[in-house]
Amino acid sequence: MRIDPHHGVVGRAAPRTDALAQASGGLVYVDDLSYPSMLHGKILRSPQAHARIVSIDTSAAAALPGVHAVLTGADLPIAYGLLPVAQDEHALAIDKVRQVGDAVAAVAADDPDIAQRAVELIDVVYEPLPVVATMNDAVEIVDEPIHGDGPRNNRHREVSLDFGDVDAGFDRADHIREDVFFYQGNNHAALEPHGAVALVEDDGRLHLWSATQVPHYLHRIVAKVLEIPEHRIRVTANPTGGGFGAKTDVFAHELVAAKLALATGRPVKLILTREEVFYAHRGRHPVLMWIRTGFTGAGEITAMWFRTYVDGGAYGSYGPASLLYTGQLQTTTYRIPAYRFQGVRFFTNKPACGPKRGHGTPQPRFGLEVHLDKAAEDLGLDPVTIRERNLVHPFSTTVNHLRITSCGLADCIERVVEASEFRAKHRNLPPNRGIGLAVGAYMSGAGLPIYFNDMPQSEVLLKVDRGGLVTVYSMAADCGQGSTTMLATVVGEALGLDAADLAVVTADTDLTPIDLGSYSSRVTFMAGNAALEAAMKLADLILTAVADELELDTDDVRLGRGVVLAGDREIPWPDAVRMAEARWGLLTAAGSYKPPKGIRGDYKGAGVGPSPAYSYSACVAEVDCDPETGFVAVEQVWLAHDIGRAINPLLVRGQIEGSVHMALGETLMEEQAFRGALHDGPSLLDYKIPTALEMPPVEAILVESIDPEGPFGAKEVGQGPLLPVMPAVANAVHDALGIRVDEIPLRPDKILAALRDRERDGQGRYGPTDLPAYEFRPPLPVDPPPELR
Amino acid sequence: MRYDADMVEPQVEPVRLEVNGIERRLFVAPHRTLLETLREDLGLTGTKHGCELGECGACTVLVDGVAVLSCLALTLDADGAEIVTIEGIGSVSHPHPLQRSFADHGAAQCGYCTPAMILTAKALLDRDPHPTDREITEAIAGNMCRCTGYLPIVRAIAAVAAEDRP
Numbered sequence A: 001m002r003i004d005p006h007h008g009v010v011g012r013a014a015p016r017t018d019a020l021a022q023a024s025g026g027l028v029y030v031d032d033l034s035y036p037s038m039l040h041g042k043i044l045r046s047p048q049a050h051a052r053i054v055s056i057d058t059s060a061a062a063a064l065p066g067v068h069a070v071l072t073g074a075d076l077p078i079a080y081g082l083l084p085v086a087q088d089e090h091a092l093a094i095d096k097v098r099q100v101g102d103a104v105a106a107v108a109a110d111d112p113d114i115a116q117r118a119v120e121l122i123d124v125v126y127e128p129l130p131v132v133a134t135m136n137d138a139v140e141i142v143d144e145p146i147h148g149d150g151p152r153n154n155r156h157r158e159v160s161l162d163f164g165d166v167d168a169g170f171d172r173a174d175h176i177r178e179d180v181f182f183y184q185g186n187n188h189a190a191l192e193p194h195g196a197v198a199l200v201e202d203d204g205r206l207h208l209w210s211a212t213q214v215p216h217y218l219h220r221i222v223a224k225v226l227e228i229p230e231h232r233i234r235v236t237a238n239p240t241g242g243g244f245g246a247k248t249d250v251f252a253h254e255l256v257a258a259k260l261a262l263a264t265g266r267p268v269k270l271i272l273t274r275e276e277v278f279y280a281h282r283g284r285h286p287v288l289m290w291i292r293t294g295f296t297g298a299g300e301i302t303a304m305w306f307r308t309y310v311d312g313g314a315y316g317s318y319g320p321a322s323l324l325y326t327g328q329l330q331t332t333t334y335r336i337p338a339y340r341f342q343g344v345r346f347f348t349n350k351p352a353c354g355p356k357r358g359h360g361t362p363q364p365r366f367g368l369e370v371h372l373d374k375a376a377e378d379l380g381l382d383p384v385t386i387r388e389r390n391l392v393h394p395f396s397t398t399v400n401h402l403r404i405t406s407c408g409l410a411d412c413i414e415r416v417v418e419a420s421e422f423r424a425k426h427r428n429l430p431p432n433r434g435i436g437l438a439v440g441a442y443m444s445g446a447g448l449p450i451y452f453n454d455m456p457q458s459e460v461l462l463k464v465d466r467g468g469l470v471t472v473y474s475m476a477a478d479c480g481q482g483s484t485t486m487l488a489t490v491v492g493e494a495l496g497l498d499a500a501d502l503a504v505v506t507a508d509t510d511l512t513p514i515d516l517g518s519y520s521s522r523v524t525f526m527a528g529n530a531a532l533e534a535a536m537k538l539a540d541l542i543l544t545a546v547a548d549e550l551e552l553d554t555d556d557v558r559l560g561r562g563v564v565l566a567g568d569r570e571i572p573w574p575d576a577v578r579m580a581e582a583r584w585g586l587l588t589a590a591g592s593y594k595p596p597k598g599i600r601g602d603y604k605g606a607g608v609g610p611s612p613a614y615s616y617s618a619c620v621a622e623v624d625c626d627p628e629t630g631f632v633a634v635e636q637v638w639l640a641h642d643i644g645r646a647i648n649p650l651l652v653r654g655q656i657e658g659s660v661h662m663a664l665g666e667t668l669m670e671e672q673a674f675r676g677a678l679h680d681g682p683s684l685l686d687y688k689i690p691t692a693l694e695m696p697p698v699e700a701i702l703v704e705s706i707d708p709e710g711p712f713g714a715k716e717v718g719q720g721p722l723l724p725v726m727p728a729v730a731n732a733v734h735d736a737l738g739i740r741v742d743e744i745p746l747r748p749d750k751i752l753a754a755l756r757d758r759e760r761d762g763q764g765r766y767g768p769t770d771l772p773a774y775e776f777r778p779p780l781p782v783d784p785p786p787e788l789r
Numbered sequence B: 001m002r003y004d005a006d007m008v009e010p011q012v013e014p015v016r017l018e019v020n021g022i023e024r025r026l027f028v029a030p031h032r033t034l035l036e037t038l039r040e041d042l043g044l045t046g047t048k049h050g051c052e053l054g055e056c057g058a059c060t061v062l063v064d065g066v067a068v069l070s071c072l073a074l075t076l077d078a079d080g081a082e083i084v085t086i087e088g089i090g091s092v093s094h095p096h097p098l099q100r101s102f103a104d105h106g107a108a109q110c111g112y113c114t115p116a117m118i119l120t121a122k123a124l125l126d127r128d129p130h131p132t133d134r135e136i137t138e139a140i141a142g143n144m145c146r147c148t149g150y151l152p153i154v155r156a157i158a159a160v161a162a163e164d165r166p
């Protein structure tokens, strides 16, 4: 269904509906909640990376005045995990700890000082076990697997797939190139630390508030771990002080706060410290990559073989999906006629990794885009041409069975190349200055839910009162991306009402129908479509009632801006609503969204990667490098993004600028690094994110390809624009200095090492060369889709 | 450090603060930070925290007109001081020009850094009503924002400075 906006609500750069509340300090985040007789929870965490728990003595803590409850693993014995295939975590450790920071025991006390004192009085005796600090350790240390029933080499998951005839593809190549890249892990560093508040309501039901992006999944897991039926639990997601994927898992503190509230019968608040956030992590996976690609002399890809080695940390979390994402989306930007993907995720004794903005795709995208740049040089092509020769076609199917619909990638490239004067500048800038290009693509929502079911991924309910107020009910959690404003805008456009005049109730399992959560950039597309369907039904009820009442043909009645236009009359919206309520009774309408069938293949692993639509981005970065210090200053970034349609251009631009910030942090300075298994600096002082002074100007260019299935044609913008930035900067550094740093982050010491390498007559490269001694199983052949056979 | 079970509670001491124009007399423990006093004792939760170690800037308030990290300030040290928090400069119904401008420019996404950013900007504009973009950028360099990339924040502050120009 393609609906053209004509009320001017969609497409207007309007402030968020809660902007003034944010600016006046009135928005209520989870730590701003407070209840009479509220207790404060605190978790005791493991100082050991891998150890058996010999004993825990909580008697001194329990005896401390002001302490109301003490919990250990025995109180929460049920294993859980966000994915049904990764049920490997406990709220509090049982028998052994697997990473520094694992939750071991917890208390609730009258105030935070007493709670802190109480956890320090808990005596835990550990028996240290061999620590698996790296992927090489994972392969080699075999005495004690991290997960008792796991394989001895600590392999968590493996993928090995062949799409099309890969060997034949390499055979017909004129040029074959191989590269190895490493992408270090990093943390979301959302400004608000995670936290939860729980209490038992008057009706005896548990109510849990959390800074979460996924209230529905949290609801399910609390029910499972606490052994309480779902209908006896209410979960409310507070607005979060930044998500970026940090708050898409279920964490120990949420389950512990709930259990402490039940144990004490009193409200309990549990807020993490920044150090705990770095250990709770679930951030970007470190990924080592090996890429081999065959090209024709003209630069067309004949085959690609992509291997990824993924350092998962101590738990499964989203890992099985993260691993597949390191291989699945390469085909969404380029036509790859034959593709082999082999990937392995290892357990190590470090904070578990998970989804961060781009989830598993920034690492391979960095590798792929730098690899292509090098291939272009081999073939005497420029970076624009090699990409243009391989661009995916709109409305096509990829060799790994992904359905491509609208695709504005060619436009994106053209727009950034023009705006940045890339062609004139590339290879021609003064010494130490350089310019680089890269592209990317991302999903507008994962095509499949996390747990298998046939129900909608998003549902929206509308209710209209006699004053004409339309209230939108949706479980979509606003983590700063603006989903609440998006819902009001979509419904407002459909009904001819101002977004600011609607009410939106969100993210509460008692009040709102399902939305699976704010992850995989799914909310605008999925909740937006559900909202649009509900609004169309509501419009129909109202127009029919007005037509009946005025004895007009339904064709003569339509919606105007804040009015119903009936023949030559203008009925004010509230009057029209009252006519409809008289005719139908209580005015409600519901909409649901489920991605279409047939957007995925049927091989094992095909569930990760499909999406109802992909967004596309192209980025040009210009840098100024100092060969004395190795310091890279990013001078300007141009970023064109195919948004489908910009429902609110102010918010779309905000996501682009914010993505560039986060991407530059990853590119230049951020790393979740370890000494052994101990975090190198779990604080915002040691873990540097760019400040205002490091932020270059960004020219954000919106390309509107009008997706046939998106709400008013819209696609995602929350994650995609991050993807091309890292490789664009890396390619620009090469243009500036003639060296290659095949690693993220591009730290000054690595740049200097590459410069030294070149002086020594080397190639001027810094980066990995060796791969873990891990044998992949032979690839499973998957037939390409019929049109590519 | 380890606490003993029988460790005595520290003695509370009297303190007088003027918070958002209202005199407050309180008794607080010597280790209580201004952040804790504002949020927990006075219920002024508009002041946020991202680290409580002086790293992120989210807890910024104005103490005698100067932007201060309230997580590093002891309440007792603020005795007699005039303190302004985000609640003290405007509200949803009567926003301060900076609050209005932040809203209009999309300078808040998650909004968590916003109160501190606005107070830092206010301290700057009170000192120098017409800063350059570079001066604005320098003034907010101690305040982290993870969402916006700072650019709309600079635009929002610059717009207020421009409005104010005679």
Ligand code: FES
Pocket (backbone or CB within 6 Å): B048, B049, B050, B051, B052, B053, B054, B055, B056, B057, B058, B059, B060, B069, B070, B071, B072
């Ligand atoms: S809370 Fe981070 S600086 Fe004060």
Ligand code: FES
Pocket (backbone or CB within 6 Å): A191, A241, A242, A480, B107, B108, B109, B110, B111, B112, B113, B114, B144, B145, B146, B147, B148
């Ligand atoms: S708006 Fe989220 S941290 Fe600044």
